[in-house]
Amino acid sequence: MPPIKRRHFLQSTASLLASLGLSQLDIQRSGDRYARVLAQGTPRKLALLVGINNYPETGEYSALRGCLTDVDLQKQLLINRFGFNPKNILTLTDAQATRQGILTAFEEHLIKQAQPGDVVVYHYSGHGSQVQDPDCDSSPTCLNSTFVPIDSAAVTGTRGQGGVVQDIMGHTLFLLMYALKTENVTVVLDSCYSGGGTRGNLQIRSVRGGSQLQIANTEREYQQRLLSMTNLSPDDFKRLRRQGVAKGVVIASTKPDQVAADAAFSDIYAGAFTYVMTQYLWQQTKNEALRNVVVNVARSTRKASFTGQEPLADIKQESDYNKRAIYFVEQQMPAAEAVILGVEGDRAQVWLGGINPKSLQTFDQGAILSIIDSQGKPQGQVMLESRQKLIGQGKLMGTAQPGALLQEQVRGISNNVTLCIGLDPSLGNDATAAKQALQSMRRIEAVPLRQKEVHYILGRMTDAYSRQLQQQRVAELPPIGSVGLFTPGLELIPKSFDTAGEPVTAAITRLQAKLKSLVAAHLVKLILNPDSSRLNVTATMTREDQKQVLATVFPVRGGALGQGSPSNRPTQPLPADASKLPLGTRVQFRINNDESRDLYISILVIDPTGEISVIFPNQWTETDDVMRVGAKQSIQIPDPTKGDTFALVAQEPKGVAEVLIIASATPMSKALQALREVASRGGNNRGPVTPNEPTQVISNLLDDLDEGTRGSRGSTGGSSQGVKSVDTSQMAAMSITFEVI
Numbered sequence: 178m179p180p181i182k183r184r185h186f187l188q189s190t191a192s193l194l195a196s197l198g199l200s201q202l203d204i205q206r207s208g209d210r211y212a213r214v215l216a217q218g219t220p221r222k223l224a225l226l227v228g229i230n231n232y233p234e235t236g237e238y239s240a241l242r243g244c245l246t247d248v249d250l251q252k253q254l255l256i257n258r259f260g261f262n263p264k265n266i267l268t269l270t271d272a273q274a275t276r277q278g279i280l281t282a283f284e285e286h287l288i289k290q291a292q293p294g295d296v297v298v299y300h301y302s303g304h305g306s307q308v309q310d311p312d313c314d315s316s317p318t319c320l321n322s323t324f325v326p327i328d329s330a331a332v333t334g335t336r337g338q339g340g341v342v343q344d345i346m347g348h349t350l351f352l353l354m355y356a357l358k359t360e361n362v363t364v365v366l367d368s369c370y371s372g373g374g375t376r377g378n379l380q381i382r383s384v385r386g387g388s389q390l391q392i393a394n395t396e397r398e399y400q401q402r403l404l405s406m407t408n409l410s411p412d413d414f415k416r417l418r419r420q421g422v423a424k425g426v427v428i429a430s431t432k433p434d435q436v437a438a439d440a441a442f443s444d445i446y447a448g449a450f451t452y453v454m455t456q457y458l459w460q461q462t463k464n465e466a467l468r469n470v471v472v473n474v475a476r477s478t479r480k481a482s483f484t485g486q487e488p489l490a491d492i493k494q495e496s497d498y499n500k501r502a503i504y505f506v507e508q509q510m511p512a513a514e515a516v517i518l519g520v521e522g523d524r525a526q527v528w529l530g531g532i533n534p535k536s537l538q539t540f541d542q543g544a545i546l547s548i549i550d551s552q553g554k555p556q557g558q559v560m561l562e563s564r565q566k567l568i569g570q571g572k573l574m575g576t577a578q579p580g581a582l583l584q585e586q587v588r589g590i591s592n593n594v595t596l597c598i599g600l601d602p603s604l605g606n607d608a609t610a611a612k613q614a615l616q617s618m619r620r621i622e623a624v625p626l627r628q629k630e631v632h633y634i635l636g637r638m639t640d641a642y643s644r645q646l647q648q649q650r651v652a653e654l655p656p657i658g659s660v661g662l663f664t665p666g667l668e669l670i671p672k673s674f675d676t677a678g679e680p681v682t683a684a685i686t687r688l689q690a691k692l693k694s695l696v697a698a699h700l701v702k703l704i705l706n707p708d709s710s711r712l713n714v715t716a717t718m719t720r721e722d723q724k725q726v727l728a729t730v731f732p733v734r735g736g737a738l739g740q741g742s743p744s745n746r747p748t749q750p751l752p753a754d755a756s757k758l759p760l761g762t763r764v765q766f767r768i769n770n771d772e773s774r775d776l777y778i779s780i781l782v783i784d785p786t787g788e789i790s791v792i793f794p795n796q797w798t799e800t801d802d803v804m805r806v807g808a809k810q811s812i813q814i815p816d817p818t819k820g821d822t823f824a825l826v827a828q829e830p831k832g833v834a835e836v837l838i839i840a841s842a843t844p845m846s847k848a849l850q851a852l853r854e855v856a857s858r859g860g861n862n863r864g865p866v867t868p869n870e871p872t873q874v875i876s877n878l879l880d881d882l883d884e885g886t887r888g889s890r891g892s893t894g895g896s897s898q899g900v901k902s903v904d905t906s907q908m909a910a911m912s913i914t915f916e917v918i
Contacts, residue, residue, distance in 0.1 A: 220361070222259070222296040222506070224266040225286050226251050227279055229303035229327050231271040237336045238325075238384055239374065242446035243439045244302035245270050247367055249567070250447065250455040251300045253528050257516045257580065258458060259506045261298075274303070276326040276343050280353075280399065288356045295359045296505050297425075302448050305368035305437070306336075306344055307386035314348075314419055322347045322370050323392075325384055339389035346392055348418060352403040355423040360493070361505035362425030367448040369430065369437035376484065377667040378599050378631045380439040382430075382448070422493045425505070426467060428454075430478075431486050438482040438666070441630035442534040445566045449482035450474070452534050459531030460512045460708050460733070464502040467492075480914075481534060483666025511553035512734070513582040514709065515546055515569070525559045525573040527583060536588065539703050540564060543589030543900040548577045559583060584734075585709040587886060589900035590879060594703065595622040596696045597629065599665070601636030607681040611635060614685040620696045620872065632699055634663040635685075638674065642667070652831075660684035662691070671830040672786045690869075695787045697871035701837060702912075704882065707732050710909035713771040716838040718913050721763035721824070727755045730838070730911040735771070756915045758827040765825065766792075768838065769811045777804040779839045779848065779878070780814060782865075785832025785917065791874075792825065792865045794849065797856035804845060823864045827917045836913040839878070843885030843907060847877035882908050 228244035248268050255261040267286045269278055283299065291297050304325035313319035323344035336342065354362055368382045375381065404414060417423065430437045430450035438449040454474045461470075471490045478486050492498040502508070514531040532540055541564045548557040557575020564570070598615050600608045600623055608625075615623040615635070624631065638655045646654055646669075655661055655674030660681055662670035673691060675684065685692075710732035718728045758764070770776045780793040793814050794803045806812050815821035839845075851874045855866050868874045879901040886904040 220294045220296055221290075221292065222255070222261045222265060222298075223287055223291055224252075224255055224261055224298040224300070225282055226266065226268045226298075226300045227274050227282075227303065228268070228270050228301075229274045229325075232304060232325075232327065232384075233330070235330070238304070239380065241303065241380055241382060241439045242441075243380075243448050243451075244367075244382075246445055246447040246567070247300070247302035247451040250451055250530050251298075251365070253516070253530050254455045254458055255298060255504075257513075257528070257582070258510070259504055259508055271327060274326055275328045276345060276395075279324075279326055279345060280349075283353050284356075288353070288358075291357050291359050293358050294361065296361045296363075297357055297359060298363050298365070298504055300365040300367075300451075302367040302382075302451060304382055304384045305366075305370040306342075306384050306390075307370045308342060308344060308346065308390045308392045309388050310348075312415055314415075318388075320386070320388060323386065324350070324366075324368065336385045336390060341391050341393050343393045343395065346396060346400075348414075349396060349400055349403070351418045351423045352400060352407065352409075352414070354425070355409070355417070356403060356407050357424055360424055360496075363504050364425070364427045365430075365451075365454075366427065367430040367437055367451045369435065371434055371436055375627065376436070376438075377601075377634055377663060378441060378626050378665040379483065380627065382437040382439055420494045422491050424493060426493075426498050427491045428471065428488060429491070430488050432489055435486050436484050438484050438486055440482060440665070441627075442481075443537040443630055445537075447534075449486060450478050450488050453477045453481050454488070456531055456533060458503065459514065462512050463509045464507050466500050467503050468499040470503050483664050483668065510551065511549055511582060512584070512708070513549070514540075514585045515583040517548070517559070517577050517579050517581045517583065518568075519579055520573060520577060523573045525571055525577065527559060527561075527569045527571065529564065529567045529569050532585075533705075533708060536703060536705065537567075538594070539588040539590050539903075540569065540585075541589065541591070543587070543902060544585075545587040546571075546583035547586040548575060548581050549584055553584075556581075558586065585706070585905055587902050587904050588704075588706070589902055590700070590703050592899045592901070594700060595620050596633070596692070596699045597631045598623045598692075599626045599631035599634040600624065601626060601634050601663070603637040603639050603642075604635070604660075604681060605637075611681045611685065614682050615692075618689065618692060620700075621692060631665055633670065633695060634665060634667065635660070635681075636663055636667075637681075662688065670785075670787065671832050691787055694783075694789050694871050697789055697868075697875045698783050698787060700872065700875045701781065701839075701878065701910075704839070704879070704903050704908065704910040705837070705912055706903070706905060706909065707911045709734060709905045711735060711906045712776065712840055712842070712909040714776060714840045714909050715769045715771065716911055716913065717767045717769075718836065718915070719765055719767070721765050723765065725755075727758070727764065727915065728913045730913055732909045732911070734905075735909070757918050758915050759918055760827055760829065760831070762827040763824055764827070766814045766836070766838075767811060768806060768814075768840075770806045770808060770840070772842075773808050774842060775808055776806050777841045777844050778806050778812065779804060779841075779845060781837040781839070783835045783837070785830050785834055788867060789871045790865050790867045791852055794852070795821065795823075795865055796863045797853050797866075798862050801844065801846060801849065804849060820863065827915075829917075831917045833914060833916050836915075838909075838911045838913070840909045841882060841885055841907065843881070843888060845878060845881040847881050848874060851877045879903075 226248045228248035230241045230244045232238040232240050306323045307320040310321035329343045370383050440449045475487045515527045515529045519526040544561040546559045547555045559571045561569045561571040612623040615621050638659050656677035658677035659674040661674030713735035715731040782790045855868045882903050883901040885907045886902040
């Protein structure tokens with residue numbers, strides 16, 4: 178195989194730099210910084226990152242939208258969190274990622290350069306598939322998974338009707354890994370080979386495969402060449418690959434029978450798994466074992482993908498690699514949301530890859546990031562003025578160099594935030610009327626699917642989809658022809674469907690109350706900040722008898738610069754089924770204020786239908802101090818000793834519910850007044866309430882938090898017009914999610 182030419186290296190590097198908007202001076206400074214790191218005698222770190230969006234739209238293939246973002250996410254993570262020199266990271270995207278290009282790059286950049294003890298990372302984002310495996314390693318299917326390069330058109334026939342394809346087999350990847358001279362190998366695969374096509378607002382990263390497909394002779398010949406290069410006999414090759422991974426670790430984005438989602442987040446597309454994993458690793462302050470990383474990332478990926486997608490890791494047999502640090506790199510540094518890419522005068526360009534995907538839209542004009550040193554101590558600020566995807570532009574207040582880490586200080590929630598409803602093709606000719614009816618409601622936007630992030634989908638239950646849900650054993654299916662709401666991955670929203678044949682406009686009128694609740698829930702979730710809040714507060718959910726802890730949450734940076742570790746915080750993992758509550762389960766919540774100042778607490782519950790209830794405060798004739806929890810004090814909800822006569826019980830409808838715990842260093846007076854009015858209209862003196870206009874209550878809450886932020890920073894302290902500001906030193910918002918079964 179011909180080696181990669183220097184021109185190819187320069188072109189691929191230049192294209193990435195151009196996409197990030199970096200100047201040559203920025204790159205020189207970054208190069209100098211990483212040269213100093215390398216001079217410390219650490220092992221060499223090499224990476225090959227492959228991402229393919231622009232597959233030919235031939236009917237057998239569908240283009241993807243998030244794979245190039247995956248490459249950027251992984252590259253910036255490796256550089257800024259794991260000390261990779263940019264010169265040692267090679268990226269292949271779209272037209273560069275041919276079968277020949279990928280294999281040549283693996284040989285030239287990784288196999289020929291890596292020495293014993295070096296670190297190697299290979300990342301692939303794109304379509305996956307399967308082909309016939311004559312050796313039948315995987316019984317009973319006798320299929321081998323493949324990776325689909327940009328030029329993987331069938332040599333003969335078609336994928337659907339049987340043919341010969343130019344995919345890269347999993348067997349080939351095994352040989353490439355085996356040929357590496359180091360054991361410190363991590364392969365990350367964000368693709369799948371089940372499903373395919375689309376699901377709701379998601380694109381699935383697979384193309385059709387199966388026993389009808391055979392691999393091209395060129396792939397067989399290449400495997401023979403690798404066998405000769407590694408001095409492996411065909412029998413040894415078969416024996417070793419059946420034992421598992423050749424070297425190091427393989428992290429797959431899904432289980433074999435699941436799909437990998439190419440998903441929208443705010444104004445960007447990315448692999449749900451890659452975005453969640455890289456963002457998670459930006460938040461880690463010290464070495465974390467691979468097995469823990471995968472478990473924690475899986476928990477978030479299931480939510481972000483809307484498909485139940487669950488990543489897993491496979492390690493070399495009889496190794497302890499699951500206990501080793503991720504990427505085999507020992508690192509210790511402060512958690513961060515962003516990093517400075519370039520500085521010109523008082524202007525700074527920043528990479529925002531460490532921000533939670535669900536919060537990305539709050540990091541635009543008016544958001545403030547704190548520049549921190551290696552100990553996490555603030556050294557200055559960057560006030561954001563604009564954001565394009567994951568690149569922010571802002572004003573530098575202080576001095577900083579490219580590579581400086583940034584932590585959230587203030588986020589901004591625009592007054593124009595909307596709930597985006599995707600219009601499913603099942604609406605047919607009624608889509609126009611549906612759009613008009615939805616957009617007549619305040620804070621709701623309606624768009625066709627797969628154009629941007631949508632929060633819910635309005636659609637009609639079709640016969641085909643009903644049969645599919647029956648096969649998945651989904652209970653209580655809506656009537657065929659009824660109109661209701663789905664998640665972006667086409668999961669049913671409970672109690673949103675009615676009768677068959679209901680006109681779309683009538684369905685939207687019926688759903689107005691639910692849509693208002695969903696708008697309010699979307700707004701309040703934008704303030705969730707457990708990764709970045711500085712408040713020292715803990716929330717615990719237990720069974721009513723307090724004999725079993727079901728969940729505990731707290732801001733990880735709570736206490737003195739995130740170093741606080743109150744004794745009530747858990748040190749042991751909770752049982753895997755702790756978040757599944759059978760009907761009738763009674764629960765209690767305990768909130769501990771470990772601050773040396775008073776805090777004001779509110780607790781909201783969002784049930785599986787999207788309805789919002791307030792369970793604290795719950796005494797509506799008390800003074801304004803009813804939300805206050807004294808310094809070093811705690812509260813319990815419900816608390817019979819305080820006169821609470823209600824119980825919190827897991828009840829119908831079944832599904833995922835969420836509890837939001839909000840703690841503020843300043844009073845939430847406007848929100849309290851709105852809630853008192855709700856209670857008064859219902860004739861309630863105490864107990865939980867369900868607002869008829871939840872959006873107004875949440876808007877009042879945001880006003881309270883904004884006033885608290887302005888007060889703490891001065892009357893002009895960085896707030897922008899039309900934006901509600903939330904300061905991490907003044908507010909913590911945490912979430913406990915559980916499933917009623």
